[in-house]
Amino acid sequence: MRRPGWAPVLLSYATFVLVGLNAGVGGVLIVSQMRDYGVNEATIGLTFFTSSAGYMAAGATAGALLHRLHVRMALAAGIAVYALGAVATAVRPPFAILVAVQLLVGYGTGVLESILNVFLAELPNSTTLLNRLHAFFGVGAFLGPLLAAWLLQYLSWTAVWLVLGLLCVPLAAGFLVAYPRRAPAAERAAEPRPTGVLRDTLRSPAVVLGSAFLAVYVGLEIGVGTWAYSFLMRVHGESGVIAGYTVSGYWLGLTLGRFLISPIATRAGMSAAGMATACLAGVTAVAAALWALPTASLATAGLVLLGFFLGPLFPTAMAVTPQLVPPRLMATAIGVMNGVSLLGGASLPWLTGWLAQHVGIWTLMPYALALSVVQLALWRLMLARAAAPSPELLPSES
Template sequence: MSVTRPARRPVVLLAYAAFVLVGLSAGVGGVLLPAQIDDYGVDKATIGITFFTFSAGFLLAGITTGGLIDRLGTRAALAVGGGAFVLASLYTALRPPFLALVAVQVVAGYGIGVLESVLNAHLSELTGATTLLNRLHAFFGVGALLAPALAAWMLRALPWTLVWLVLALAGLPLVVGFLLAYPKRRGPDDGGPTADGAPAVSGPAVGGPPPDRVGVTVRPGNGGLLVAALRQPAVVLAAVFLAVYVGLEISVGNWGFSLLVGGYDQSEVLAGYAVSGYWLGLTAGRFLISPLATRAGLTPAATSAGCLVGVTVSAVLAWAVPVAAVAGVALVLLGFFLGPLFPTAMAMVPRLTASRLVPTAIGVLNGVSVIGGAVFPWLAGAIAQGVGVWTLLPFAVVLAVGQLAIWWRLARQVAAADRAGRVAAG
């Protein structure tokens, strides 16, 4: 079933609203942690177990989303993801015992992971996917920017559990919207390219699977959709790229404040502003860079290459000039150039694999990215603890250069696939 042009607007707006909610749920966590620690009488290390259980649920969502869409369809998959998030939030709002709080994070992570993977997969096959996905992830940034202030305001007079009740209630109309607006099965919206610059992929015949991309054969019988996706070298390479990307993004976001205060003797207020500027730069980059690049006639691959160079130069600048003001500006620029990389990589997935494997491949990318988001920040913190917080900047430079190297190989595979598609079409 194709998404017709008149139905496209509510589909896209619902996706944006869902990512604002996802951003809100991520942004309130840090503000609620002190209240949760006091309420349950645990220490920071113990409350940190919830991070790992959430990540486990998110990873599970990433590796199962493709099969979920294949069996249930887009509409039902979104309802499952949204429903899991709402139920987990409602249960958290009841102030469960601590072990139950830890366990329910698996459900919350699964719900968020399914929502992210399905919406990324669906928008990646609409015309203008690169711009749509950049805006999608920018709205996550909007939610993450608003969340701390809203949560802090609520905690002045209300218990922390009511913050989760508000998030649960906000999720209910989204689930209803998914059921009303989204198609049962996915398909390109108007026969145009499925991603900026990518050839069109026709929708499936009634009752039949989508056709394979040129040069990619789907054999789901040999281990299922997940195994078939993992057999595609470009999919694995893209997953590694996003693991490094998320590792860099979160490492700088988590430890940038400590660097400015401990390494540059900057006041906590100014350091806080600088880190907020980093996240604001990330959000602005997602709103601005893709539309400007499209007007300039740049391909998504060329845009990403330019952003990767900008990321590397910004990290080197912050490291090479040991001045707090320069480091603060460099962090904002680093966030700005990092912004488009994740959504643009997602938009290129339909050019890497067969149509039927796109949701599974995007789920893999999304799931693996959370591993990078856990491992690299932990490693950055461990190095800072043993050597000094100044190591964050050379650590960021190493990850930035690694991103460039991985993207160079990935872009070559995308170009080769596009050439094969043009030859076959000719």
């Protein structure tokens, strides 16, 4: 299969920068939102649930969008829905409407992520493209807290959402110009689907365990990224600007991990399974150290390291999925795993906020440690129960 050209791939990366910005600004803005609306941590956490509900709905309908609209217009529809949610948030609606419009934000990001994952998975050298795609999420997540912390010095939190909405305009134009009318994924979606694919996918032990693994991973990643700002200010007494820069360091570490760890592991002769296991051990060790040695300097360095070791886990799980399930289940498996991952992205950060409210924000690190142990166990079980595992496979680098 030939590459469709460099423009769609680069535009995919730019889109994931926006998705990362969306995730990265949340932890900084949440303090201002709680103050503005007069709500507590558990109540503001309702936005996690509605956003994730929209994201899961996107996973369920992405195939139908590809069938009806094909890749170009499906991406344009996704970015339009996201922009509508961003602008609706930027006008500071009543709190109940704020919670509701996060459905649009979640649906838009879910459509963009699902379609781009499938689109790149069908291109030559797809594992490298997917690893880089998710690395650019980290680029956006690194820039997000910097952008939010800087704008909050001069403007309301709503201005950040207005900026996110405006960034959708050039992306929408790019989709309409650069993407083919019918990508390979769309062509297959337009054909009659084999019966029983979803049923067989949901019955696959590798998919079930992989979905659980990614749910815990996303819950840990977003939970730390969202609440670390409050953790640094309330536990370590750091200023808002320093705390914001530290959270950006966490996302920078995640990005660097996605760019650097895989090629280093390749040169060292490590398998994908070995690389991921080593990263999971690193996450566990760093979370334990941050809990056992609660100092401001260690918290800053430790959060960067935590992000660094977390970085490769999601794209590696996506990249090895074609080796864990039969070929006819691959696209559906990626969609299911990607959609279910946001269950963890909603429930686990909400639980973090509930613990912060009722026990104390200091619980962030022991909570992260517990999740890291669960991650490691699920990863090992996923590989052990895979239908056709290829643990020697390591995402190639070009």
